[in-house]
Amino acid sequence: MASPVRRSQNLRDLLELRVQDCPGGERGYHFHSGSGQPTVETLTYEGLADRSKRWAAGLQAFGAEGERCLLLFPPGTEYISAFFACLYAGAVAVPTYPPSRRNVDGRFRAVLDDAEPRVILCTPEIRDRVLALAGEWPGFRAARIVTPAELEAADESSWTPPALDSDSLAFLQYTSGSTGQPKGVRVTHGNLVHNQQLIQTAFGTSSESVVVGWLPLYHDMGLIGIVLQPLFVGAECHLMSPLAFLQRPLAWLELISRVGGTVSGGPSFAYGLCVEKAVAGCPEDLDLSRWRVAFNGSEPVDATTLERFAETFATYGFRPQAAYPCYGLAEATLFVAGASVAEPPTVESFDQAGLGNGRAVPLAGGRSLVSSGRPADGLDLAIVDPETCRRLADGEVGEIWVAGQSVADGYWRRRRDPKRDFGARLEDHQTHSPQRSWLRTGDLGFLRHGELFVSGRIKDLIILRGRNVYPQDVERAAAASHPALLADGAAAFAVDSPRGEGLVVVQEIDRRHHDQAAQALEALGRGLAEHEGLVADEIVLIRQRTLPRTSSGKVRRRACRQAYLDGALEAVATAARRTGDTRPEASWSVGMAGEDRALDLRLLVARRLGRDPADLDPDSDLVTLGLDSLAAMELAGEVESRLGVHLPLEVLVEGTSLAALQQRIDEAGEGPASGGGAHDPGEPTERPSVGQASIYFLERLQPAAARYNVARALRCTAPGQVGRLIEGLDRVVESHDELRRSFAVDDQGWLRRGWRPGPRLEVREQDASGWSAEALTTALVGAASRPFDLARDPLMRLEVFRGAGDDVVLWVAHHLVVDFLSMATIGRQLSEGWTAISTPPGPPKAGYDAWIRWQEDLLAGERGQSLREFWRRELADAPAPPELPVDSPPPAERSWRARCTRAWLPDELWSAVRDRADRQGATPFVLLFAALQLLIARIGGQRDFLLVSPVATPGPLPLGEPVGYRVNLLPLRSALDESAGFEDLVRGSRRRVNEALRHRDLPFAHIVEEVRGQQPRSGRAEGSGSTADGAGLGLGRVMLVLYGRSAGSPSGLAELAAGVPGSALDLPGARFETLELETHPALFDLQLHATELASGGCYLGLDTDRELFDRVTGERLLRWFQRLLEGATAAPTRPLRDLSLLDGSEREQLLAAGLGPAPAPGLRRPVLSRIAARIHSAPEAPALE
Structure with missing residues (x-):
């Protein structure tokens, strides 16, 4: 018969050709189900074409043309019908598997989030399942759910054939996820027709072929290799379900035998399963002699499995030359390379060490590799050095x-x-x-x-x-x-x-x-x-x-x-490899007071580095070994607490070794075993800390904005555990005095901390079982934004939304009583006490009063005076506020709501950041600070400006203990020289960061007031709060924060506290997963927050004020930041001016617009940015005189 490639450019026309070739024939698809006496459901090509037109008319009536259509069917002819109905309707099919009856798994949810289908095609049983799980994905409510019965009722005459050509998008093939998050490959009709021709040529298929398959129809090998190839050549196709194969692998071979299959296959493990099951015996009448192409699509194909299968089934007529190793991937539609039909596979052995070094050196007895054959005619294949992008010679890995033409378009x-x-x-x-x-x-x-x-x-x-x-x-x-x-x-x-x-x-x-x-x-x-x-x-x-x-x-x-x-x-x-748990946070305990101080120090350092104490090199730089600023503060506090020796933070962050630390401690002599009286709580005080007073006054300026609400939405995936969560949090509140405080101004105008009567924890419950996803989202945002009455309300509350399936819990606290480390402490204590909630809580931790007195003593003494002098010098000629590319000027009264743009840095990029930091004796934070400086300079045209970063100020107490607000904001000054390299910028940034850290204990409000020449107000209520956020110095514009991981914390806790999407806290019998809130408070115009992940990577979030920036601007800024980070770490000595913000596509867009090699974006300051900057620097200055 004539090649269909010359007569059709899309699959719809191809099916019509098959009908014309075999009118009234029985050629088509046969689905086999059951065992013993199996039933067969047949769908001929003519029947498929008729059903596809009828269903397509229904889909078009539902507005599916041009939209994504999710296919949720069990294996069978309905799946094939739904797929072709989408093609006939001009819809974009999205084949996938149905969700389970209990929940939506991560991969399925990822496909939903990415595809955003407008129509869901499914059976009535699956429709009920989808509706029951609608709360797990908001898109379920936005999509139209359609069953075959509704489509069958459509008027076929109303079907309008869509205009299709080779470039028309046929379907989205979501990758298997073996290498990460599934991505939807855009497969066009041209891709499919071209790849089918490659398969026909390689396999030698014809209308006389009999194709047999069990692979899932939503998988590329099952859909393209098993379902579409028979249609392409006009052959018969026999199918069985994947579940039937897994239950009885030999049923696959029995089907091949029964129908005379000539083409069939699967991944390597399928052949291995058949070998295992054949040990118990095979049917005597099993006949595999007509099987001429047994394709094996695993990469790399396992030589041992090929050999064992051929030996096991030779008795039943299987020929070794039928084994057909091949190579392909969804991004190339499917088929790329394959062996020669009727020739045994090529198996060769190579030197393992040579392969590891990039050379394929033949060696008898070495590593056996199976050839995947020659690249298909019509495709080009090259072996390329992944770093240099240069083609390699034969034998080079x-x-x-x-x-x-088979390569998809993205x-x-x-x-x-x-x-x-x-x-x-x-x-x-x-x-x-x-x-x-x-x-x-x-x-x-x-x-x-x-x-x-x-x-x-x-x-x-x-x-x-x-x-x-x-x-x-x-x-x-x-x-x-x-x-x-x-x-x-x-x-x-x-x-x-x-x-x-x-x-x-x-x-x-x-x-x-x-x-x-x-x-x-x-x-x-x-x-x-x-x-x-x-x-x-x-x-x-x-x-x-x-x-x-x-x-x-x-x-x-x-x-x-x-x-x-x-x-x-x-x-x-x-x-x-060694005794006990290999995870460092659980594999040692710190020595008790009175034991050898050298051993104690080694254990403390090892714990903060997450390393084995025995493997610590005493002469290695601790920063190079991974000691960041947060770990350094934790270590300094522990050394002072356990060994009675004060370690200045600069000693740790500027580079020192274990041996040098030991010498410093030895020279300091014996100190108190537990830090002496530094932890003595003394008498309670009603006075607030300076930071609390600043937050209170800023909140009073616009209380409805609820800028200082901290909220996390969590889904509880285990029934009956929300009550346990409430009980556990109630215990945590009982053990921390600060969580039971109230804040009000007394008769003399002073802010006071009091004791709040009533329940320790406010809990509200609502029945959300009948709510839509949109209604739940709206309720969560509203509850998260509900202001606290600081004098009367509990400053930590729970809002529980009871659903038909999982419950959703909203945790909200006020920044007056918690910071990031406090949240981590609350989570850790909740985790530690989860299995012992019924036991009485320990005594309340009243240390925050001691910290307030430490702060007051510091500010009143010589150290406070020294800190004021430093910041007065540092900011004496404070630069103008940083220019930002705002899309709109700030309104007269701002709502202070943020939009978050998110990205996960590639593992190799984050590794490059850490490696560059190690090389320069810096922390990853310093590199992020350097890159952010460069971005702000590029978009605003300035070289000298101020950014802000939060830093913990533990004083004499451990980080996170006690719970309370102990964060200070540090101004970090930039001074770029674009002729210098990134390593020079890192070197200068490291010096500035370390200087700021050495002087971190002066409260931010005092820093601003010192620079402006005002007397600190120390908690008086008459202040306007204008200095508390530093707006007058442009310090309320840009903030950078890096959330690190604390040793000893449960896995995922830091990510959950930082609000990383997809993070979760696993407790015995319960799992709490983070849900994203669509909006949250904006404390700054632009805030970049990075979180080191337990998996070793890094999450980036860019918060931009919704009233100033459009979504596109936020996405562009984050993309540019990542681009700068990539270029800077790859070429740290290249002049900064030569580092590009733009990627290739952006550069091509500029050139296509005729803009040519324009100066770097941002060198010309935007008018709106100038106006916004002037408002920030002089809000009360007259605009016109």
Whole structure:
């Protein structure tokens, strides 16, 4: 028959061609279900075309044309019908799997959030499930839910064929998620037609072929390889459900035998399962002799599995040459390279060390790799150095790049990133123009004799002491080390360890052999040492079938790593490299008073660094080892408390070693074992701290704005645990005096802290079971913004919204009594007491009064005078407020509401930030401060301006203990020289930050008043508050904050306290997940907050005042900041003026607009920014005279 490629450019026309080729025929799809006497449901191509038109008419009536349409069906012919109905209607299909009956999992929610479907096509049973879970995703309420019965009732004559061509978007193929968050690949009709032609040529399929499959229809291999290829060539297709395969893997082979299948396949683990089940015997009439293409799409394909399958099923007619290894990915539609049909797979062995060093050197007995065949005719494939983007020669290991018509045009709602995926350019001039666009696959491999060998993924690569280790090699050695361990049941990945990057191996153990776990652990460790020369930091044996996998069976190493870090693995047994828990925060206890001071110091330092005490080099710089400013403050407080020696903060943050610290402590002599009288609470005081007074006066200026409300919304995913949360928080309030305070002005005009009568914790409950997601969101924002009556209300409250499924809890506190470290302390104490809530609470912690007296004594003494002199000199010629590219001038009365733009820094970028900080003896905060200076300078055209950053002022007390407001705002001054390099800016920023930290104890309001020449008001109520926020100096404009991780805190607590989206706190029997609030208070015009994640990465949030900045501006500023950070860390000596804000697409847009090489954005100060700056610097000055 004629090739359909010459006659059709889209799948709708292709189906019409099949109908014309076989009118009234039985060719089409046959879905087999049941066992014993299976039933078969048939959908012919003609029947599919008729149903697609009828359903398409209904979809068009519902306004689906041009919109995303989510497909939620069990496996079967309805799934195929729904997919083609979308094509006929001109809608964009989004194939995915139905949610469970109980909850929406993370991947499904990620697909919903990204695709934002306007129509959901599903069965009536799944519709009820979707409606029951609507509260978990607001988009459920915005989408129209449609069932097949509604579409069947549509008038087919009303169907209007949409205009389709090769560039028309057909569907969104969401990636499996094995390498991270799922992304929607934009697959066009042209992509599909081109890739189907590649598959037909490679497999040799024709109308006489019989295709058999069990893969999920929402997976690219199942939909494109199993469903669409038969249509392309006019062949028969027989399907079964994935669940049926998993329950009885041999049912797949029996179906191939029964229908005479010629083409079928799946990932490597499917073949392995069949081998395992064949041990118990196969049906005598099993006949695999007509199976001519057994494609294996795993990368890399496992040689042992191929060999075992061929040997096991040779008796049943399977031929070794039918095994067909291939390589592909969703971003290239599906197929990229494949072996030769009717020839045995090519298997070669290579030197493992050579592969780790980037060279494929043949070596007998080395690592066996299976060739994925030759690149398909019609596609170009190159092996490229991922760093230099230069093409590599045969035998050199690099990243696999692909170009051609099958390559999709990008990800849905995501900008092309030439450094990561689409739109890459080669830097050489061989064969192809360097301007050609390539897809970066992220896979590692090499070419040998024109054939592709895939060796791993870049992100999965493990580097141990300079050696490249492929996780697949570790996993194979692990599974083969003991009979109780399951084949293809391992995940190997790297984690941070006291020794640098450490190795963790997670392995499934047969449920029948848990009693052999100890022997299996020993054998696995021995096997890694003997076969790979490796020692794992930890080995975890987990329950069978609990290893995270994708829908096609690939191991999700990153998900497994996260589950390991979260303690969420279903462990049967573990073995660590050293005795006890390998996680540093749980692996030691600090020595008691009176023990050896050197050992005590080593333990204290190790705890703050998160390292093994035995591995600490006494001569290494502590900052280089990871001591940031927060950890330095914690360490200084602990040393003073335990060893009785005061350590100036500058000694720690400017670089010192353990040995130098020990010498300093020895020279100081013996001190009090517990810090002497520094912690003596003394008599209670009604006086507020300076910071509390400032907040109170600012709140009084505009009380309805509720600027100092701190709120976190949490979803409780375990039933009946909200009451436990209330009880636990009530205990926390009872143990901290400051949480039970009230604030009011007395008859003489002084602000006083009193004791509030009534309940310790305010709790309000509402029945939200019938609410829409929008109604819940509105209620959460309203409750979070409800002002406190500071004289009467409890200053911490809970709003509980009882739902039909999960409950939602809103925690709100006032900044007068909590700061970030207080929130972390509350969370930690809640976690520690979760299982002992019924026991009586400990005595109240009344230390905040002692801290207030310490602050008063400091301000009244010589130290206070010295601090005032420093800040007077530092800000004597205070510069103008920083210019910001506001989109609107500030209104007369501001509402102070913020919009947050979010980003997660790539792991490699955050690693580069930490590495640059280590090299320069700085902290990551200093690098962020330097980069933010550069951004503000670029957008405003200034070189000298002030930013603000919050810093803890613990005084003589531990950080976070007691709970209370002990934060101070420090002005940080910028002075850029654009002819210098970033390393010079970091060096100067480090000096300025350290100077500010040394003088951090002077309250912010006093700093501002000193500079303005005013007398501090010390809590008098007649102040206007104009100096409390520093507006007159332009200090209320930009703030930078870095939330670090505190040693000993539960995993996820810091992220939850910082409000990181997606963070969660896991407690015994309960899980509290963060919900995002659409709006929150704006304390500054622009605030950049960064949070170091427990996983090792960094989250960025940019808060911009809604009344000043549009959403697009916030997104652009955050993107520019990240761009500057990338350029600066990659080229730290390049002059600052040469670092670009713009990425390639932005630069192309400027050039396309004819703007040419214009000066850097921001060198010309915007008019609105000038007006806004003048309002900030002189709010009472006349505008016209």
